[in-house]
Amino acid sequence: MNIAVRCENLTKIYDTGEQKVTALNHVNLNILLGELMMLVGPSGCGKTTLISVIAGILDQNEGLCELFGENLLTMKSKDKLRFRATQIGFVFQAFNLLPSLNAAENVSVPLIINGEKRDVAKRKAIDVLERVGLGDRWKSFPSQLSGGQQQRVAIARALIHSPRLIVCDEPTSALDHASGHNVMNLLKEVAVHKDRALVIVSHDSRIFSFADCIAEMDDGHIVKIS
Amino acid sequence: MLMGDKGKYIGIVMGLTFASLIMTQQPAIFMGLMARSYSFITDVGLPDIWVMDEKVQFIDDIKSLQDTELYRVRGVSGVEWAMPMYKGMQKARMSDGTFQNCTVIGLDDTTLIGAPAVLVEGKLDDLRRSDSVIVDFDGANEKLAKPPLIEGGKKIPLKVGDNLELNDRRAIVVGIAKVTRTFQSQPTIYTTYSRAKTYAPRERKLLSFVLVKAKAGQNIPELTKRIQENTGLAAYTQQEFMDLTFNYFMKNTGIPINFGISITLGFIVGAAIAGQTFYNFTLENLRQFGVLKAMGTSNWTLLRMILLQAILVGSTGYGMGVGLTALFGYLMRHSILAFKFPWQLLIFSGLGVSLICMLAALISILKVIRLEPAIVFKS
Numbered sequence: 339m340n341i342a343v344r345c346e347n348l349t350k351i352y353d354t355g356e357q358k359v360t361a362l363n364h365v366n367l368n369i370l371l372g373e374l375m376m377l378v379g380p381s382g383c384g385k386t387t388l389i390s391v392i393a394g395i396l397d398q399n400e401g402l403c404e405l406f407g408e409n410l411l412t413m414k415s416k417d418k419l420r421f422r423a424t425q426i427g428f429v430f431q432a433f434n435l436l437p438s439l440n441a442a443e444n445v446s447v448p449l450i451i452n453g454e455k456r457d458v459a460k461r462k463a464i465d466v467l468e469r470v471g472l473g474d475r476w477k478s479f480p481s482q483l484s485g486g487q488q489q490r491v492a493i494a495r496a497l498i499h500s501p502r503l504i505v506c507d508e509p510t511s512a513l514d515h516a517s518g519h520n521v522m523n524l525l526k527e528v529a530v531h532k533d534r535a536l537v538i539v540s541h542d543s544r545i546f547s548f549a550d551c552i553a554e555m556d557d558g559h560i561v562k563i564s
Numbered sequence: 565m566l567m568g569d570k571g572k573y574i575g576i577v578m579g580l581t582f583a584s585l586i587m588t589q590q591p592a593i594f595m596g597l598m599a600r601s602y603s604f605i606t607d608v609g610l611p612d613i614w615v616m617d618e619k620v621q622f623i624d625d626i627k628s629l630q631d632t633e634l635y636r637v638r639g640v641s642g643v644e645w646a647m648p649m650y651k652g653m654q655k656a657r658m659s660d661g662t663f664q665n666c667t668v669i670g671l672d673d674t675t676l677i678g679a680p681a682v683l684v685e686g687k688l689d690d691l692r693r694s695d696s697v698i699v700d701f702d703g704a705n706e707k708l709a710k711p712p713l714i715e716g717g718k719k720i721p722l723k724v725g726d727n728l729e730l731n732d733r734r735a736i737v738v739g740i741a742k743v744t745r746t747f748q749s750q751p752t753i754y755t756t757y758s759r760a761k762t763y764a765p766r767e768r769k770l771l772s773f774v775l776v777k778a779k780a781g782q783n784i785p786e787l788t789k790r791i792q793e794n795t796g797l798a799a800y801t802q803q804e805f806m807d808l809t810f811n812y813f814m815k816n817t818g819i820p821i822n823f824g825i826s827i828t829l830g831f832i833v834g835a836a837i838a839g840q841t842f843y844n845f846t847l848e849n850l851r852q853f854g855v856l857k858a859m860g861t862s863n864w865t866l867l868r869m870i871l872l873q874a875i876l877v878g879s880t881g882y883g884m885g886v887g888l889t890a891l892f893g894y895l896m897r898h899s900i901l902a903f904k905f906p907w908q909l910l911i912f913s914g915l916g917v918s919l920i921c922m923l924a925a926l927i928s929i930l931k932v933i934r935l936e937p938a939i940v941f942k943s
Contacts, residue, residue: 432851
């Protein structure tokens with residue numbers, strides 16, 4: 339079975355009390371291992387909600403979402419945390435690096451969450467930073483790095499614990515064209531793997547060419563998969 | 565996390581330092597002030613029991629007895645010795661013609677029991693010489709000091725050989741004694757019991773206290789009870805008399821309320837500054853907490869992170885506040901300011917700072933525990 343993520347009739351409704359907003363409306367989607375899937379569509383179409391559900395940080399109201407055959411909705415919260423900590427890597431639009439930690443310390447966070455010793459985690463973090471071209475900047479704090487470099491650190495953080503699913507939310511939108519391309523090249527080079535799936539949410543058409551598969555969303559539906 | 569935000573870190577530590585300082589320094593002054601209320605009793609350390617009129621409420625509340633009461637106390641079995649003591653307020657006329665209220669202490673003529681333990685000038689035996697008095701060091705240097713020779717100059721301390729007038733009678737200073745400051749902060753003049761009676765206005769009763777030493781092996785509380793039963797007078801052990809005085813000041817003066825308000829304000833202001841800054845820090849870093857949650861960090865780990873940061877700032881602020889209080893006490897050690905810093909105060913202010921930190925951490929913890937990790941994908 340080479341399906342990493344299976345979504346069937348996924349529905350998510352935000353109930354604010356005054357009104358109900360349907361963010362996902364019976365979404366069906368499969369993401370294969372070794373595939374770079376891009377979720378695209380206009381703002382408010384439900385892309386972020388979908389990756390939140392896929393990543394197990396938001397519960398759907400209806401439908402099924404399986405990651406590597408595991409249904410996160412029925413998992414105990416402790417098991418779900420463990421699953422996220424070991425199986426999922428995150429790359430965020432605003433990098434979300436901890437400002438008081440240097441690059442190596444930021445990258446080592448997922449390993450420490452998984453119980454690795456700090457010094458071992460830091461050594462591994464420096465190795466991963468070498469792979470993303472920042473081996474000489476491991477002591478730098480986020481404020482001392484450019485946007486592109488910060489996103490490379492974030493990618494290193496998403497990779498360090500060898501997760502099977504990497505979820506990226508607008509990884510290039512805070513970067514200029516050249517930096518955005520570099521980041522995508524890097525993701526394609528280091529993150530795409532036969533045992534791993536990569537989901538990227540983006541509305542940056544300049545990077546669509548990097549995708550193996552593009553799912554277009556609108557108004558809570560998948561309208562086209564190409 | 566918090567250490568990385570130096571501005572907030574310093575803000576929280578300053579708030580806690582302020583709270584810790586106020587919650588330590590103000591009670592220290594309060595304790596010092598209250599200790600002065602019974603300092604005369606602790607200075608007169610030799611007697612086991614103080615006997616006085618049963619209506620006496622505290623050390624300065626003198627209700628004099630007839631001299632014959634002394635002999636009745638001496639007659640109680642178990643009493644090793646019983647000595648008279650006069651304590652009263654007199655006006656001293658100084659060399660420049662001005663008057664100063666003083667506490668005059670009359671000691672037993674023969675034994676001088678109750679005399680100050682430390683003389684910085686003169687000899688205790690000289691108190692047996694005619695018209696002799698011993699003056700306390702602070703009184704001799706401050707309120708009883710002679711006017712300066714040149715205008716604006718320093719006052720000239722009273723010395724051995726100088727004269728005073730007490731109730732139109734000459735008093736010659738034969739010694740300067742180091743005694744603990746009292747609550748009244750009036751100069752204290754020591755003389756013999758019989759001479760003190762000549763300084764005092766003529767009254768039928770002039771015996772203020774009978775100081776009693778129990779025979780070896782006597783049960784002090786039992787002897788105290790026996791003296792009360794046999795004489796009808798009040799008799800207290802030294803500790804009981806100190807407690808009586810302390811409680812009188814606690815109940816009948818506004819001192820505890822005044823200091824209580826200061827301490828409460830220190831707590832509230834410290835809690836407000838530290839709590840608000842800590843909460844703001846949490847709000848500003850909510851996304852970072854969300855990232856950690858999304859990456860699989862448990863609420864328990866985040867709770868420990870927040871608590872660790874609260875303990876870190878709490879310990880730093882507490883240490884600085886207590887350190888500043890100790891420094892304050894050290895710098896003020898020769899001043900008139902009352903200051904007493906028992907170890908219990910460290911626990912008191914420590915508990916106060918801990919409470920502030922717990923409150924500050926609690927509101928942040930609630931916010932973080934309720935946080936949806938999906939916040940990380942919101943721009």
